[in-house]
Amino acid sequence: MSTDIDLRGIGMTSQRTRSRLVERLREQGILSEHVLDVISATPRHALIDEALAHRAYEDTALPIGFNQTISQPYIVARMTEALLADGPVETVLEVGTGSGYQTAILAQLAAKVYTVERIGGLLTRAKERLGAMGYRNIFFRHSDGGLGWPEKGPFDAIIVTASPRIVPEALLDQLADNGRMLVPVGESRQQELLRLVKSGDDIEQTVLESVKFVPLLAGKS
Numbered sequence: 151m152s153t154d155i156d157l158r159g160i161g162m163t164s165q166r167t168r169s170r171l172v173e174r175l176r177e178q179g180i181l182s183e184h185v186l187d188v189i190s191a192t193p194r195h196a197l198i199d200e201a202l203a204h205r206a207y208e209d210t211a212l213p214i215g216f217n218q219t220i221s222q223p224y225i226v227a228r229m230t231e232a233l234l235a236d237g238p239v240e241t242v243l244e245v246g247t248g249s250g251y252q253t254a255i256l257a258q259l260a261a262k263v264y265t266v267e268r269i270g271g272l273l274t275r276a277k278e279r280l281g282a283m284g285y286r287n288i289f290f291r292h293s294d295g296g297l298g299w300p301e302k303g304p305f306d307a308i309i310v311t312a313s314p315r316i317v318p319e320a321l322l323d324q325l326a327d328n329g330r331m332l333v334p335v336g337e338s339r340q341q342e343l344l345r346l347v348k349s350g351d352d353i354e355q356t357v358l359e360s361v362k363f364v365p366l367l368a369g370k371s
C-alpha cells in the first residue's frame with residue numbers, strides 16, 4: 151500500500167530509516183510486534199510537508215501548520231499499544247486528526263476508524279493524503295471532537311490526541327461497554343496520559359505517563 155508513496159517521497163532510504171525508528175521504539179519499551187510492524191510499514195513522510203520529510207523518522211513531534219504538530223512516533227506507538235492491550239477493536243473514534251498519521255496506524259489495526267478534526271484545512275489535507283495512500287476504512291468529520299460523533303457510536307475504543315482539562319462527558323457516553331479510551335488530561339504544562347476502561351457504570355482509570363499535547367479546543371475553524 152505504501153510503496154508508491156515511498157518512491158515519490160524521500161526515496162529508497164525511507165524503509166531503512168523507518169526500521170531504525172522501530173528499533174528505537176523497541177528500546178524505549180514498545181513491545182507489541184503488531185504495532186511495530188504497522189509503524190514500520192507506514193510512510194510518515196507522506197503525511198507532512200515535503201520541506202520536513204527528511205525529518206519524518208526522527209522520534210519527534212513536527213509542525214503541520216495551523217499551529218499544530220504531528221505527534222511523536224513514540225507517543226503514537228504507546229497509545230496504540232495501550233488501546234489494543236486487551237485485544238482487537240472493531241471501531242475507533244479518533245479526536246484530533248491532525249496530519250492523519252495516528253489515523254493511518256489505526257486504520258491498519260481496526261475495522262473502521264472515525265476521525266474528527268476541528269481545523270478544516272488540516273482535515274481536508276489529511277483526507278486527501280490518506281485517500282491517496284489507499285485507506286478505505288477511515289471516515290472523516292469536521293467538528294468539535296470533544297462532542298464525539300454520537301451518530302456512529304458507541305465505539306470500542308476512543309483515542310484523544312489533544313489535551314482536555316477533564317475527560318469530556320460526551321466521549322465517556324460514546325464508549326461501548328468494555329471499551330477503552332486513551333486521553334491526555336491536564337493543564338498545558340502538566341498532562342497525564344490516562345487509560346480508561348468502561349465497565350457498566352464504572353470507569354477504571356490507569357495513569358500511563360506524563361505527556362505534552364496541544365490543547366483540546368472547543369468549536370471548529
Ligand code: SAH
Pocket residue numbers: 218219220221245246247248249250251252253266267268269272293294295296311312364365366367368369
Ligand atoms: N494525531 C495527530 C495529532 C495532531 S495534534 C497527528 O499525529 O498528527 C492534535 C490535533 O487535535 C490538532 O490537529 C488539533 O486541531 C486537533 N484538535 C484540538 N481540539 C480539537 C477538538 N475539539 N476536536 C477535534 N480536533 C481537535
